[in-house]
Amino acid sequence: MTRAQFVSQFWTLSVWSLQSLLHITPLLLLLIAACLSLVLAFWKQRPFHNPLWKRSHWFVLTQLLFFPVVISIGVLYPASSPSFYHASSTAAWASGLLGWLSLALAAFWVYRMKGIRWFAFSVVAMLQIILMGAFFVSGMAVSGDWL
Numbered sequence: 001m002t003r004a005q006f007v008s009q010f011w012t013l014s015v016w017s018l019q020s021l022l023h024i025t026p027l028l029l030l031l032i033a034a035c036l037s038l039v040l041a042f043w044k045q046r047p048f049h050n051p052l053w054k055r056s057h058w059f060v061l062t063q064l065l066f067f068p069v070v071i072s073i074g075v076l077y078p079a080s081s082p083s084f085y086h087a088s089s090t091a092a093w094a095s096g097l098l099g100w101l102s103l104a105l106a107a108f109w110v111y112r113m114k115g116i117r118w119f120a121f122s123v124v125a126m127l128q129i130i131l132m133g134a135f136f137v138s139g140m141a142v143s144g145d146w147l
Contacts, residue, residue: 001076006075006076010068010072010075013071013075013137013138013141014067014071014134016137017067017071017133017136017137017138018133020133020136020137021129021130021132021133024136027129027132027133030125030129031126031130034122034125034126034129035126037118037121037122037125038119038122038123038125038126040122041118041119041121041122042119042122044118045116045118045119047116047119050115050116052113052114052115052116053116057109057112057113057120059109060109060113060123060124060127061127062105063102063106063109063124063127063128063131064127064130064131066098066101066102066131066134067130067131067134070095070098070131070134070135070138071134071137071138073091073094073095073098073138073142074091074095074137074138074139074140074141074142075141076091077089077141077142078141078142078144079141079142079143079144079145081144089142091142092139092142092143095135095138095139095142099135102128102131103128106124106127109123109124110124
């Protein structure tokens with residue numbers, strides 16, 4: 001695969017993952033709920049004016065690093081045909097591991113942001129929903145079962 005093909009496929013899967021958030025009703029409802037919760041938590045808790053806010057709390061955005069990694073797995077290891085046998089492939093296993101790692105990192109950040117946990121949970125929930133779109137599209141690419 002050439003670099004141009006990789007970039008083209010990466011861009012396509014990225015756009016599809018973000019579009020899946022708008023076209024799959026449960027994901028859209030979860031995204032709307034997370035955004036509303038984030039706005040309310042920001043208004044109620046004022047996290048940036050809170051003395052408990054630390055500069056290291058910005059690292060919560062490292063959750064977004066899972067997005068390009070997961071999409072890259074879908075681009076680099078696509079299934080050649082739809083099959084149930086791809087579920088045990090290394091790419092599927094790596095995607096599953098990244099999914100659990102993203103959840104563990106989300107839990108860590110909610111735990112770490114003491115005093116502003118509602119805000120932390122809202123931010124992490126919104127980021128996880130965005131990542132769900134990436135895992136969804138990448139999983140389809142790896143398994144070969146496109147909806």
